[in-house]
Amino acid sequence: MSQFDYQQIDDIIHSRIRLAIMALLISIEEAEFNFIRDKVNTTDGNLSVHIRKLEEAGYVSVKKEFIDRKPRTTYSLTKNGRKSFEMYLDHLEKLIKK
16 A cells, blocks of 8 residues: 655645635635635634735635725635645545545
């Protein structure tokens, strides 16, 4: 039996909050900050830090706009983010099957 290469697990995604953000965004086109915060059940500051890390990795895109003079920030997975999340899930599946 060959050993599983744990180095293949993406450390950017492999955090409880970032994993929850990715899992949420893979199923919807885009989401506003407050919606993500409420679904992930975290604080504004904590969510900001984790979303920024996903954005810096190229996994999440950010769109800022004003609607009726109110700021609106939405997030969505990039093509690279979708691919990386699918690879992450594939690696976990291989680990489970060992």
